[in-house]
Amino acid sequence: MVTKTIFEKSVKNRTGFSLANSKIKTDVKELIPDKLRRKKQPNLPEVSELDALRHYIEISAKNHFIEKGFYPLGSCTMKYNPQINEMVCTLPGFTHIHPMQPEASVQGALEIMYELQKDLANISGFSQVSLQPVAGAQGEFTGVNIIYNYHKSKSRDPKKIIMPDSSHGTNPATTTMHGFEVVEIKSTDEGKVDLEALKEVVDDDVAGFMLTNPNTLGVFETQVKEIADIIHSVGGLMYMDGANMNAILGYIRPGDMGFDITHFNLHKTFSTPHGGGGPGNGGVGVTAELEEFLPSPIISKKEGKYYLDYSAENSIGKVHSFFGNFAVMVKAYMYIKMLGEKGLKRVAENAVINSNYVMNQIKEYFPVPFHDDIMHEFVASGKNYREYGIKTLDIAKRLLDYGVHAPTIYFPLIVKEALMIEPTETEGKETLDGFIEAMKIISKEAKENPEELKKAPTKPPIARLDETEAIKNLDIKFDFNQEK
């Protein structure tokens, strides 16, 4: 079922909006000189409120979302988003406050931010947290900038940041965007950082090391302390990409593993929804030594009053116009307050058990090359089906027919035909069993009826889409001339 664009539904002079006529009727031409006035009016649609709602409800039904079904998208931690968070964060005392209001008029907001800073510091084993970065990648940028400013403060100018070849794409992208040079090192056969390879590239020109722990293979880097010692021995700093923190909540803290900086993904670990791509929050935690470099302001408390604290003299400055994604912070705050320490530990336990359970059941069909010390996710391979002409893409698309969102595919790059599977803690055994069953059926289909599998998906509102055509005949906005 194809839905026309909203532009094709436009009817001249229809509107979905009412605004009282103003009693102030000065002629626009008197207020803006002719040369500054727009000549060609933009072509916005004209529809009624009902037209608009029908349109967006119709297309919304074409989405897969967490309340509809299982979402084992590796590295993305698609857990359930508690409804109470969504309800409370829309209270007017949160939605209708302006960032330039006097501090006395936003004490409730500042208290939430202060408490969240403190809770995240406790959860990560760090001394202070900035909530300002609004996404994981911006958290990384903030972290790398702190690394840069830390070295600068010591009159050093190292150029290199090291990371394993299994790292998230944002790690190398952030590093070069900031102005550092990326040094990638190979992983061992166990999927861990190769200490020998690391020692070979480490020298005085190393500014830091970026590591996700557990890493993107879902494997816990058991030698993380040794890695930290090697990096620290040349004056470098350890950065933890916090995307996989769900696996270790309450049990292991980045601050205790030898890391100096980490970012949190509130939109993964702390249950704030992903919004179809954002908004997120990529707050950054640091050791006491690095506190002075955090973005300003942080929220502090004095004589019972909360305030925006700009006192950090060596602050890297700002990464966001204001204080970050406040509405997202409210949800994460509530989540942590509802779970407490015991609840956070249950999260890690169930995330790890669910992942190991699924791996255990499907590895016979989809081998898992790196399977020791698996935590909250694992990476299986679809390579066994190449001989039947089946690619991981076909397997992923077939899963959509079984009502499951596909795992992350073709990442990390070091696993051939990768299927990165993260069940999360909120799923129950029956859901996992259903997924395992679907994977077994697909395995059978791949061998017995590969041609059918290549036609997948058949159940979603649309069949497989031609990405090559999208690039070749670039069509990224509606063509109003074509309509006529």
Place this chain on the structure above:
Amino acid sequence: MPFISNTEEQIRKMLQTIGVSSFKELLKNIPDELFVKNNLGLDAPLSEIEIAKKVTQLSKKNISTQENINFLGGGIYDHFIPAAVDYITSRPEFYSAYTPYQAEVSQGTLQFIYEFQTMICELTGMDAANASMYDGASAAAEALLMAKHYNRKKKFLIADTIHPLYKEVIKTYTSALDVEIVYIPQEDGQVNIEFIKDNIDKDVAAVLVQSPNFFGIIEDMKKIDPIVHKQRRTLLIAAVDPISLMLLNSPAEYNADIVVGEGQALGNHQNYGGPLFGFFASKKKFVRKMPGRIIGATHDTQDRRGYVMTLQTREQHIRRDKATSNICTNESLCALAATVYMVLLGKKGLRKVSEQCLQKSHYLFDKINNIDGFEPAFSAPFFKEFVVRSDFEVDLVLRNMFEKGYFAGIDLTPYGYDDHLLIAVTEKRTKAELDNFAKKLEEDTKKLYL
């Protein structure tokens, strides 16, 4: 335990299947020293009823712009948002979905972004727009980086009249890069065009100008265009207020190459300054250098029209250290709010909002400048926000007006403009509210004279 489905019995069975006796056994290779020794020091957990009560109380400790009459702007504006916008953005089909990696089960997200891109292109007159950036400030910073990648030049000329927080974010984004930033000084609240003429040369990667600028003033972009484009491959970047584009020159009319801006004004709540969203648009020839996600239309195997993420080889998950930007998570749900907002208002509604902002702000401007002790700071034309210079201590005026139930504006002292007050007026303010505000301001400041 809330939000966890497995029962103890199920967990026991699953551990058995895995072949371990306990959760801890799964972590057996992790050195003991890494585990948390003491408690984390978090509060005891609260039930849903307790947390709802607690947080509702916290929300009431804030004084909202529904209670006080609001004249705060400075990048975040108190525009009216139809209920239907929140109705759509609170659909879990949209907010509980991830990035549309699997196009066949993400057509809802992909189609609205395609429509969003179209409307941003319509407003700006550009050929291409992406799916959103973090905010206007980071969009401006990324536009500069994009220009640098395009022409390999190293100097930026940036209007001193852009939002000061944009300057700070740009500084952070470029702090370690081999670039030079030259600020174009202001004259009567506008950029000094002669300065651009005198300082532009072949090494300038881009000229960034905001219009309306931080002071609310409309810059004379048509005069800036030929100066910038006289230089080979030097780009003109415009930062704009989307609401203003219904009345003011579209950036295409002054030949901008890249257009960015803060999108919050389009259907998004103030939310204490976040989430916001940046929009990012450009001429077609730069599309392959653009940061962020771009959605394109294509067809499925049965020749039905559908949407996919396209030109992905620009992005970090494919290109890694060669990507055009590190952006991954963006502000998609805010772009949805903007989409529904623009659709509901349509061309007439949005124009009406734009006109009322213009008319009402000018009405208040005249009223305030008729009060003894206030005068216009600048004479250049403005849109919905203006600066007045005051004989009184601005901080004191603001505090007194706050007591009377007003967020009266932004004190520009911290930005280097002592005795200056920035006031924003949206379509939400009524004539009676403006009259009352001016009256109270007059009464209050009269007392200060005594």
